[in-house]
């Protein structure tokens with residue numbers, strides 16, 4: 073990594089996105105370039121409808137992604153298996169050993185977008201966890217309970233206490249990534265856990281607290297799951313991301329939903345951060361006086377956790393203010409995405425050379 077404070081220029085190892093929603097079909101074709109032009113690899117979430125739960129479905133989805141990568145761009149999608157109550161240990165083991173699945177994703181049933189077929193009780197798939205622990209296959213977790221009596225802002229903390237702690241008592245060698253953490257509780261938990269436990273942190277949870285959803289009116293653009301929490305949680309996440317601890321690494325959770333799906337009587341959860349993600353993280357690391365730790369967070373710790381080689385290519389960021397557009401166009405004018413930071417000025421730009 074090379075930082076030139078005089079010129080406001082940083083060259084860093086090319087980053088990877090360890091948590092991404094690429095969707096499928098036309099939408100995927102539109103959003104994929106935003107990620108593939110910056111990130112070398114990405115862990116692709118399997119919550120399509122129907123979910124990616126078989127080796128064949130993952131192989132076909134990967135082919136569709138590969139055929140949509142813009143010419144001249146090197147990008148590797150890393151596929152994941154969607155866990156259901158009926159997941160088969162044999163299929164997961166085969167898919168992992170064949171290099172089709174890099175990890176498996178646990179969505180508690182009805183916790184978020186397309187999670188209806190997720191796991192209704194973790195005990196239903198004990199044999200799957202046993203297999204994953206044995207073969208070293210990482211378990212990626214959407215860590216929220218879904219019980220309606222638990223306040224939505226407490227669902228992550230409740231998941232850690234009620235589900236994750238017992239799971240790790242039963243399977244102490246299981247490799248786990250607690251995805252898109254949003255609370256001080258999760259930061260503390262991951263920090264005091266073994267090196268088998270890590271967490272991804274999104275750019276949006278480093279920038280916004282829960283007020284963003286209610287700022288002068290109802291703002292669905294800032295609605296995601298897990299929802300942003302109180303300010304002290306955001307500050308704990310910023311400290312964790314910039315700490316230099318290898319258990320925290322980059323995962324954008326960029327989750328595009330067309331405008332009409334966000335602005336409806338029941339708007340979808342998700343923030344589309346892919347187009348300005350690395351710039352958004354750079355802003356945070358700059359504000360925290362930790363630019364020298366941006367590279368390890370965005371380009372090294374994730375690969376090390378997953379046991380993958382570090383990227384040899386690099387990207388350059390320049391301190392040059394630019395306005396984030398209000399709209400990320402899709403095929404028709406009436407149908408578009410709103411990128412995270414829309415209408416705001418960000419201070420870091422990706423150099424074209």
Ligand code: DOR
Pocket residue numbers: 093119184185214295296297298325327328341342343
């Ligand atoms: O905000 C979110 N959007 N959180 C998730 O867990 C899923 C994602 C999506 O797929 O839209």
Ligand code: ZN
Pocket residue numbers: 091092093117325327
């Ligand atoms: Zn996600």
